[in-house]
Amino acid sequence: MPHRTATPDRHGEEPTVDPSQHPTYGLLGKDLTMFSEAGFDMDKIHLKRNAPVAQLYEDAIKYEGAVIAASGALINFSGKKTGRSPKDKRIVYEETSKDDVWWGAINIQMDEHTFEINRERAIDYLNTRDNVYVFDGFAGWDPKYRIKVRVIASRAYHALFMHNMLIRPTAKELEDFGTPDFTIYNAGQFPANRFTAGMTSQTSVEVNFKRREMVILGTEYAGEMKKGIFSVMHYLQPVKFGNLSLHSSANQGPDGDVSLFFGLSGTGKTTLSADPSRALIGDDEHVWSDSGVFNIEGGCYAKCVGLDAEKEPAIFSAIRFGSILENVTYDYQTREPNYEDTGITENTRCAYPIEYIENAMIPCMSSAQPKNVIYLCCDAFGVLPPVSLLDANQAQYWFLSGYTSKTPGTEDGIAEPTPTFSTCFGAPFIVLHPSRYAAMLGKKMSEQNTKCWLVNTGWVGGAFGVGKRCPLKYTRKIIDAIHDGSLANAEYKTNPVFNLAMPTKIEGIPSELLDPEQAWSDKAGYKAQVTKLADMFTKAFERYANECAPEVVAAGPRV
Ligand SMILES: Nc1ncnc2c1ncn2[C@@H]1O[C@H](COP(=O)(O)OP(=O)(O)O)[C@@H](O)[C@H]1O
Ligand SMILES: C=C(OP(=O)(O)O)C(=O)O
Ligand SMILES: [Ca+2]
Ligand SMILES: [Mn+2]
Structure with missing residues (x-):
């Protein structure tokens, strides 16, 4: 029998062929009540819950201008915003979370009333749409610590994105889903009202821990949703479960050894964790619990x-x-x-x-405690060695400092590699005071005897504009040498200003590259650049000096 396409009838008639065209596809009675109570106009909108991938393709092509690439991937466009908008991210100030949140320039306060206004604006907008897409899935592979996430969006592309990025439920899990632990209302196609109190632009990304909701207005960059869920887990995992959430990728070697790769966006978490000789646990967001390491996500970006x-x-x-x-x-x-x-x-x-990813580890979790922790840093000044071995105090110091560069495009308004101190290698996503994450990390690393490495995936032989980005093939050799154990047994010398232990030789890498002073032809320029960066460190660390032991403060550069 040839397949026919059913015409969706928005006014109540049952479609005859394709069940996913049903006006409340995938929704059970109790879900319908939830949506009505949340303010959705169930007589007007066509809700599609966990619709088939093909249907999301068809809708994105029909209504959103998406196209199919030669390989079968779907090409979408996010409109004006093509990176995150950290200045427009807010957390609601309310009694359940206010004492845990580290308030300031990263976690900007929003009052509960303003949240209600924006939430209503988002739902009102969604009610004007013919199609509203729902995706129900999980964040966190460990069943003990996972949360149920619901995404409600006006674009099929956003539903498909979260279908890829969250953990996809089985048919049974979907049937038993019940009430979500966290809900994202994505009305990114519609702007926030700039005259609403506390709003500074038409973009608003806001998290409310009491309501367990997130509202997005005025940005269609899909990364806001996945990083939004990461912020939620960066709060819930330590506060509710005593687990350490990590802005890192993770993989596991054939002998069962796990590596974590911390790094701000663009430093190489995704690239370096995709390693043909190791199983991929995940590329961006993990949790380190007493039972091992698990990925928060079901996909990579x-x-x-x-x-x-x-x-x-x-x-x-x-x-x-x-x-x-x-x-x-x-x-x-x-x-x-x-x-x-x-x-x-x-x-x-x-x-x-x-x-x-062919050698992905499914389920994405390991019961092993990490053997190596690698800090990925993209140094645009080109003065940090491609690799150094850190002691426990340095590990704390560099984690709290979070020195790296912002790469072009990942944040609104960044046009070239821009040096930054992004605490915990992911400042935009932290919710608690950085010292809380650092203390947990330090404790776990010392209990597990985890080795800590600093890898500069940024510039070598000169600063951005003069030198070049460390060739990926060399960084991969460094990572291999960490994993085969040869680097831990190598010969080291000390970098005088940063007091870093640098290996003198690694198979397959020109030795002069391993020591920045040798790699630079402009020796005077090198000295000037080193001094400048060391001063920046000292200044940036002042804010943590009172929160940590004197040995940690002393582990910084010697100016
Ligand atoms: N030495 C290097 N190490 C890692 N990535 C590199 C290196 N040189 C160039 N790159 C490029 O830098 C980018 C790193 O981005 P990505 O792996 O997505 O970072 P993250 O996942 O941390 O955001 C990729 O486009 C990669 O090809
Ligand atoms: C998606 C992002 O992160 P990453 O570059 O770490 O993948 C982002 O910063 O918007
Ligand atoms: Ca209807
Ligand atoms: Mn990544």
């Missing part, structure tokens, strides 16, 4: 700028049916994505389910 099939084969071949390319241009004839084109943004992305 890779940068696509300059993506090359030879250099990054695992990521390249994950871009196929079901994957979402974001803000990537393409050839109209062949539908081949053009990864070299940064015309829309440098922050081009692809979101794919983690099982699209």
Whole structure:
């Protein structure tokens, strides 16, 4: 029998063929009540819960201008915002969480009333739509610590994105889903009202821990949703479960050894964790509990700028049916994505389910305690060694400092690599005081005898503009040398200003590259740059000096 497409009848008639065209597809009686109570106009909107991937494709193509790439991936565009908007992110000030949240420039307060106004604005907007997409899934692979997340969005692309990025429930889990622990209302196509109290722009990304809700207005960058859930877990895991949440990727070697790769956006978490000789646990957000390490997400979100099939084969071949390319241009004839084109943004992305990586570890969790912790730092000054071994005090110092660079495009308004001290290697996402994460990390690392490495994936031989980015093939060799144990047994010398232990030799890497002073031809320029960065460290660390032991303060550069 040939397949026919059912015409959806918004006014009550049952469609005859495709059940996913039903006006309340996937919703059970109790869900319908929940939606009505939340203010959704069930007689007007066509709700699609956990719709098939193909239908989300069809809707994104029909209503949102998406196209199919040659590989079968879906190409979408996020409109004006193509990176995160950290200045427009707010946390609601309310009694259940106010004493735990580290208030300030990162966690900006919003009052409960303003949240209600924006929430209503989002729901009102969603009620004007013909189609509203719901995705129910989990955050956290460990059943003991996972949370149930519901995403309600006006764009099929956003539902598909979260289908890829959250953990996809089985049919049974979906049937038994019940009340979500956290709900995202994504009305990103509609602006916030700039005249609402506390609003400074048309963009608003806000989290309310009491209501367990997040509202998005005025940005369609899909990364806001996944990083929003990360902020939620960065609060819930330590506060409710005593677990350490990590802005890191993770993988496991054939002998069962686990590595964590911390790093701010663009430093190499996704790239370096995709390693053909190790099983991928996850590329961005994890939790370190007493029972091991688990991924928060069900997918990866890779940068696509300059993506090359030879250099990054695992990521390249994950871009196929079901994957979402974001803000990537393409050839109209062949539908081949053009990864070299940064015309829309440098922050081009692809979101794919983690099982699209061949050696992914499913379920994405390990009962092993991490053996190596790697801090990825993208040094735009080009003065940090490509790799150094840190002692326990240095591990605390560098974690709290979080020195790196913001890469172009990941945040609104960043056009070139910009040095920053992003505490815990992920300042935009932390909720608690940084010293709380640092103390847990220090304790776990010393209990488990975890080795700590600082890897500079940024510039070598000169600053940004003069030197070059450390070639990926060399960084991969460094990571290999950490994993095969050879680096721990190498010969070291000390970097005088930063007091860092640098290996003198690594197989396959020119030795002069390992010592920045040798790698720079402009020796005077090098000295000036080192002094400048060391001063920046001292100044940036002042705010943590009272929170940590004197040995940690002393572990910084000697000026
Ligand atoms: N030495 C290097 N190490 C890691 N990434 C590198 C290196 N040199 C260039 N890159 C590029 O930098 C980007 C790192 O981004 P990504 O792995 O997505 O970071 P994250 O996941 O931490 O946001 C990729 O586009 C990668 O190809
Ligand atoms: C998605 C993001 O993170 P990452 O670059 O770490 O993947 C982001 O910062 O918007
Ligand atoms: Ca109806
Ligand atoms: Mn990443």
